Amino acid sequence: xxxxxxxxxxxxHPEKRNRPDNPPRRKPPWIRVKAPNxxxxxxxxxxxxxxxxxxxxxxxxxxxxxxxxxxxxxxMMIMGDTCTRACAFxxxxxxxxxxxxPDEPENVARAVKTLGLxxxxxxxxxxxxxxxxxxxxxxxxxxxxxxxxPNTTIEVLTPxxxxxDGALEVVVAARPDVFNHNLETVPGLYPQVRPGARxxxxxxxxxxxxxLDSGIFTKSGIMVGLGEDRQAVHxxxxxxxxxxxxxxxxxxxxxxxxxHHPVIDFITPEQFATYEQAAxxxxxxxxxxxxxxxxxxxxxxxxxxxxxxxxxxx
Ligand code: SF4
Numbered sequence: 418x419x420x421x422x423x424x425x426x427x428x429x430h431p432e433k434r435n436r437p438d439n440p441p442r443r444k445p446p447w448i449r450v451k452a453p454n455x456x457x458x459x460x461x462x463x464x465x466x467x468x469x470x471x472x473x474x475x476x477x478x479x480x481x482x483x484x485x486x487x488x489x490x491x492x493m494m495i496m497g498d499t500c501t502r503a504c505a506f507x508x509x510x511x512x513x514x515x516x517x518x519p520d521e522p523e524n525v526a527r528a529v530k531t532l533g534l535x536x537x538x539x540x541x542x543x544x545x546x547x548x549x550x551x552x553x554x555x556x557x558x559x560x561x562x563x564x565x566x567p568n569t570t571i572e573v574l575t576p577x578x579x580x581x582d583g584a585l586e587v588v589v590a591a592r593p594d595v596f597n598h599n600l601e602t603v604p605g606l607y608p609q610v611r612p613g614a615r616x617x618x619x620x621x622x623x624x625x626x627x628x629l630d631s632g633i634f635t636k637s638g639i640m641v642g643l644g645e646d647r648q649a650v651h652x653x654x655x656x657x658x659x660x661x662x663x664x665x666x667x668x669x670x671x672x673x674x675x676x677h678h679p680v681i682d683f684i685t686p687e688q689f690a691t692y693e694q695a696a697x698x699x700x701x702x703x704x705x706x707x708x709x710x711x712x713x714x715x716x717x718x719x720x721x722x723x724x725x726x727x728x729x730x731x
Contacts, residue, residue, distance in 0.1 A: 439679035441672045447686055447708050448669065453483030461486040461532065468528040469518075471498045473540050473713070476509050478673050481714050492538040492574070492713040493525055495558055496551050500542035502613035506601065506640065508673035509542055517547075522557040526565035536717035537562065538597075540574035543613070549587065550578030556591035563592075570594040572636070572716055580618050589629045595664075595720060596626040597636040599712055600657070603649035610643055610678055624660035634702075634723055638666035638712040641692075644681035654696050664703040664723055665696050668710035684708065702726045 465472055471494040474482045485491060499514040500507070518524075529537050539558055544551035552575075559571055572595035578584035589596065604616040619637075627635050637657055641650065650667075657665060667689065672680050686708060693706035703723045705715065 438675040439672065439677070440675050442680050442683070444671070445683045448480070448671070448683070450480045450709070451483055453486060455483070455487040457489060458483060458486040461489050461491055464528055464531055465491065465493075468524045468531075470521075470524060470528055471495075473509075478508055479711060480671065481709055481711060485714070489532045489534065490536075490713075490715075490717060491532075492540055492716075493528070494540050494542065495521055495525065496541045496544050496554055498542070501545040502543045504601070504613070505610050505678040506643070506670060506673075508677070514542065514544060514546060517551075517554055522554070522561040523565075525558050526561040529562050529569055530566045534566070534569050534717070536570045536572065536594075536720050537566075538572045538574060538713040538716050540713075541576060543576040545579050545613075548581070550576060550581050550584045552578055552581075552584035552587040555588050559588075559591040559593050570717075570720055572597055572713075572720065574599065574712055577614055577618050577622055580622070585622060585625055586629060589626055589633065592630070593633070595634045595636055595716075595723075596623075597638075597664075597712055598622050598626075599638045600653060602639055602643050603645040603653055605649055606643055606645055620656055620660050623657070623662050627661045634664060634720070634727075635660075635662045636664035636666070636712070637662050638668065638710075640668055640670035641684045642670040642680050642682045643678060647688075650692060651695060654699050654701075658699050658701065663701065663727075664719070665701045665706075666710050666712045666714075667692050667696075667704075667706035668712075668714070669708040702730075 473492045473494045476494055496517060497514045499512045500509045503511040541551055555573060562571055571593045573593045574597040598619060600619050602610045607616050623635050623637055639653055669684055670680060689706045693704050696704040
């Protein structure tokens with residue numbers, strides 16, 4: 418067995434198809450969104466297709482796709498459409514991924530240029546099969562995109578690279594504007610929701626990114642409605658502030674299929690406002706907390722505000 422294959426098997430978890438069915442709950446009125454139908458939505462979709470790119474917008478069945486793509490805002494998902502982990506909230510398929518596409522950095526860069534973006538979010542599947550967890554590929558995508566579209570600010574939303582030595586350093590050295598890594602949920606729910614990850618590994622990754630480059634903006638997010646209690650959400654906020662994270666996002670978890678973790682609660686907009694207020698009080702530079710918040714939702718607008726906030730405080 419190749420080392421890469423062994424690594425994947427080690428980190429593979431029970432297939433999603435073996436999980437019990439949890440019929441999705443009916444969404445409350447504050448979650449409903451309009452079906453996408455604007456010409457710009459279809460233009461964005463065509464650019465993604467013609468450059469052979471995957472987006473998390475589609476793979477994750479994101480409810481905001483109509484709004485985001487109508488503003489040419491998309492989150493590109495690099496390193497394929499197959500993930501080496503099987504998180505209980507995520508709609509991306511699990512398995513042994515294909516080899517990296519050497520043309521992908523250039524394709525991403527060209528698509529960013531064609532879309533004429535001010536800000537791009539680049540994420541990936543987990544690639545525990547690769548020696549560097551995919552860090553080198555991330556760095557190449559950043560470098561090529563910077564060369565092709567020098568006025569576009571770049572946000573990366575990375576996996577934890579399994580904590581592999583030197584992986585984070587490679588990504589940070591490529592100088593993304595924002596380093597984002599989501600905690601996804603409170604620590605007590607990791608065994609059910611994010612079984613291949615460790616809460617403190619993720620926290621350390623965020624803290625280290627800021628240590629490596631104090632000028633970088635760091636960002637993290639969680640989903641709520643997975644069964645967490647409020648005190649645990651406040652603990653996550655404190656842990657992220659201790660890791661010097663600048664920007665926190667909190668959004669409602671939505672169950673993609675009956676095989677995924679059920680929605681335990683639909684959190685009300687009022688409770689989101691309470692979380693936002695508490696997080697601001699704890700010192701984050703920016704907080705986005707609404708039912709439809711996703712880590713990349715309004716990322717371009719929020720990055721401009723984040724940068725301005727830091728300037729104001731300087
Ligand atoms: S919120 Fe993020 S993932 Fe969802 S459609 Fe917008 S850019 Fe894509």
